[in-house]
Amino acid sequence: MASRAVFTPSPATGSILPMTMMSLAVLAMVAAAALYRVQPHVASTYHSASWNDALNSAEAGADLALNTLNGALTAPTTAWAAWTPGDATTFPKTWVPAIAPHIGDGNNKVYCKLTVDNAIVDVNGQPWMRVRALGVAELPIASRNGIESALSDTTGHKSFRAILRRERFTGDLTAGALHLPQAFRTIEAMAAPPGTRSYRRALTVQNAIVLTGSAYADSFDSSDSAKSTASEYDAAKSQANGSIGSNSDGNASDLHGCLVKGDSSSTGGAMQNAGGVTGKSYNNFSADLPEIAVPTWTSFNFTPSAVTNPTAPVTLVGGPINSPQLYRLADITLSDAAFPLILDTHSAGQESYLKIWVTGRITVSGTGHIEQKPGVHVQIFVEDNVAFSGGGYINQTHAAASLEIFGVTPSSGSRNAAYSGSSDFIGILHAPAFDLVTSGSGKFIGAAIARSANLSSSGGLHFDEELRNHPFKGATLYQYASWLEDLH
Amino acid sequence: MVGVTAASTIFAIILTSGVAIYRSCLAADDYSYQTNEQMRSLDYVSRDLRNATAVTTPSGGSTLTLTMPDYYPTRDPAGIPTSAPSDPVIVDGAPVYGDATQPVTVDYYVSGADLIRQQYVAASAQTTRLIIASEVSTFTVSFLPFSTVAKISIAFAPRPHPGITALRPGSTITATVAARMLRVQ
Numbered sequence: 306m307a308s309r310a311v312f313t314p315s316p317a318t319g320s321i322l323p324m325t326m327m328s329l330a331v332l333a334m335v336a337a338a339a340l341y342r343v344q345p346h347v348a349s350t351y352h353s354a355s356w357n358d359a360l361n362s363a364e365a366g367a368d369l370a371l372n373t374l375n376g377a378l379t380a381p382t383t384a385w386a387a388w389t390p391g392d393a394t395t396f397p398k399t400w401v402p403a404i405a406p407h408i409g410d411g412n413n414k415v416y417c418k419l420t421v422d423n424a425i426v427d428v429n430g431q432p433w434m435r436v437r438a439l440g441v442a443e444l445p446i447a448s449r450n451g452i453e454s455a456l457s458d459t460t461g462h463k464s465f466r467a468i469l470r471r472e473r474f475t476g477d478l479t480a481g482a483l484h485l486p487q488a489f490r491t492i493e494a495m496a497a498p499p500g501t502r503s504y505r506r507a508l509t510v511q512n513a514i515v516l517t518g519s520a521y522a523d524s525f526d527s528s529d530s531a532k533s534t535a536s537e538y539d540a541a542k543s544q545a546n547g548s549i550g551s552n553s554d555g556n557a558s559d560l561h562g563c564l565v566k567g568d569s570s571s572t573g574g575a576m577q578n579a580g581g582v583t584g585k586s587y588n589n590f591s592a593d594l595p596e597i598a599v600p601t602w603t604s605f606n607f608t609p610s611a612v613t614n615p616t617a618p619v620t621l622v623g624g625p626i627n628s629p630q631l632y633r634l635a636d637i638t639l640s641d642a643a644f645p646l647i648l649d650t651h652s653a654g655q656e657s658y659l660k661i662w663v664t665g666r667i668t669v670s671g672t673g674h675i676e677q678k679p680g681v682h683v684q685i686f687v688e689d690n691v692a693f694s695g696g697g698y699i700n701q702t703h704a705a706a707s708l709e710i711f712g713v714t715p716s717s718g719s720r721n722a723a724y725s726g727s728s729d730f731i732g733i734l735h736a737p738a739f740d741l742v743t744s745g746s747g748k749f750i751g752a753a754i755a756r757s758a759n760l761s762s763s764g765g766l767h768f769d770e771e772l773r774n775h776p777f778k779g780a781t782l783y784q785y786a787s788w789l790e791d792l793h
Numbered sequence: 794m795v796g797v798t799a800a801s802t803i804f805a806i807i808l809t810s811g812v813a814i815y816r817s818c819l820a821a822d823d824y825s826y827q828t829n830e831q832m833r834s835l836d837y838v839s840r841d842l843r844n845a846t847a848v849t850t851p852s853g854g855s856t857l858t859l860t861m862p863d864y865y866p867t868r869d870p871a872g873i874p875t876s877a878p879s880d881p882v883i884v885d886g887a888p889v890y891g892d893a894t895q896p897v898t899v900d901y902y903v904s905g906a907d908l909i910r911q912q913y914v915a916a917s918a919q920t921t922r923l924i925i926a927s928e929v930s931t932f933t934v935s936f937l938p939f940s941t942v943a944k945i946s947i948a949f950a951p952r953p954h955p956g957i958t959a960l961r962p963g964s965t966i967t968a969t970v971a972a973r974m975l976r977v978q
Contacts, residue, residue, distance in 0.1 A: 331811070336818065339821065339822060353829070353836060425880060425881060425882075425883060425888070426883070427883035433888070456925070459904075459923075459924060466871060467873060469833065469840065470836060495881060501886055588940060589942065770885065773887070786886075787974065788973040789844055793874040793876055793877055793878070
């Protein structure tokens with residue numbers, strides 16, 4: 306009988322499988338533990354991305370609000386149509402603009418809500434617009450796994466309130482537009498009304514600035530006795546806000562080491578020989594320099610029609626603030642001290658206002674001069690070149706804000722504005738199409754806006770800081786004057 | 794004999810895989826942890842730079858000092874705002890928040906291996922120091938020439954692990970930030 310071998314499995318043979326399973330289980334647990342640690346970090350990284358998306362959304366909203374504000378200057382009845390309420394005058398207003406979703410990892414939907422109010426008013430009663438822009442982005446993680454860990458202070462105390470990128474798990478900010486959880490950021494920006502920030506520095510030009518000789522720039526404040534004497538410039542109280550700025554490449558400007566007590570700013574490049582600048586030098590400067598339009602008056606005083614080398618003093622009389630007197634002159638040409646042009650009040654002791662439109666040139670030379678009496682506020686619009694020398698312009702108000710010379714922007718080319726001699730000029734020159742040249746020893750007190758500037762006057766350029774409260778009514782744009790990211 | 798060889802091979806593979814998984818997990822953890830630390834650091838510094846009205850970077854640039862208005866009327870003991878910003882007042886053609894003579898000063902600097910955000914609220918004479926990130930080796934800030942745009946650079950050291958000595962170099966992150974308040978004021 307043939308025998309047959311019988312295979313009897315060993316009880317130990319089957320232990321490989323459970324051992325393998327156990328080993329895999331251990332490995333899986335190691336992997337799970339690692340993923341458990343990693344996942345919140347990864348989620349938190351997405352959280353950061355969402356948080357920055359929320360900022361982009363808020364910033365885009367702030368830009369949209371500024372665009373609407375500027376649009377409302379020319380179309381007040383329609384610019385606010387998308388806002389609630391949509392009329393021109395009722396504030397605050399709100400708007401939820403549509404912001405396109407974006408493609409990418411993590412979240413892809415953002416939301417923005419804008420609020421504009423006019424509750425903040427400046428010293429002139431002019432309302433400033435406060436823009437609040439809320440930006441919201443979805444967090445791509447639906448649970449608290451992505452929450453950022455609490456930060457510690459240096460004493461070891463932890464606080465979740467110290468977290469910068471706070472997330473929102475309840476209380477939808479978007480009325481259902483986005484899902485929870487959300488990252489959100491808020492920007493609060495103050496929009497300055499047009500013209501309220503036109504006079505922020507001593508000199509603003511479109512092209513180059515050249516300082517030579519003993520020219521210098523500084524500042525004072527005619528409204529502050531600590532920074533002026535009897536409201537006038539006092540070298541002993543000189544301040545360091547005599548900044549200069551050019552909208553052109555700084556390399557075109559040369560300060561020749563002259564003293565500038567303030568900042569120097571240009572658009573690209575670097576101003577040459579700027580060692581005399583006591584403040585900071587910037588090259589990402591940009592200033593809005595709107596054109597000065599020709600007046601469109603149809604009703605004005607017809608006499609005199611010109612002041613051309615008069616043989617007797619000529620007096621132009623102002624009027625009360627609600628009825629300023631308007632004059633249109635073909636030119637002003639003066640050269641004799643005995644026959645000046647006098648700008649006088651309509652009533653002794655009263656504040657008086659007058660506007661002069663000069664269609665030609667202003668030329669003051671020799672001993673000739675223009676005399677602005679105390680209490681008189683003057684605006685001069687001039688279409689051709691301006692040249693003051695000799696007696697110059699005697700502003701007896703001693704207040705730069707009381708004299709504004711507007712150089713009308715020509716249809717083509719440029720004009721010149723020259724001030725020389727030993728008498729001081731106190732006022733504002735606002736002539737973005739005029740090339741300004743100063744020389745001699747007279748002081749230039751106030752502020753200047755010009756096409757270019759070549760200054761060599763040893764009397765210096767002295768910015769009256771009080772002009773920062775003086776609006777230029779010809780400006781056409783709102784601009785942001787502060788930018789705060791709200792954290793509360 | 795065959796069984797012992799097979800089992801040994803399997804265990805060797807499992808052991809090698811285990812070590813590889815462990816190291817991979819450590820690397821993934823380090824990567825995600827440090828990415829998070831880096832982004833948080835940049836987010837903090839960038840946010841404060843945008844709000845600052847004055848920025849000082851002492852020689853060497855390893856400390857950043859920011860001055861900003863005290864935008865908030867109330868804060869908790871940790872110096873964290875507890876209310877909306879106060880209404881600004883327009884002074885000399887510029888919005889002024891809070892008491893202009895009592896601003897908030899924020900310093901960023903590296904202490905040991907920690908990036909510290911020190912905040913001093915002058916109105917309440919309150920100083921707080923928050924650890925923004927760890928494993929930081931250097932922190933530098935410089936302005937682009939003639940600009941209100943700052944360049945931030947933060948170098949992070951690699952995280953040490955027991956038994957792992959072959960550390961790779963740390964990572965350095967950079968960012969450029971427009972100091973918006975410097976620009977508009």
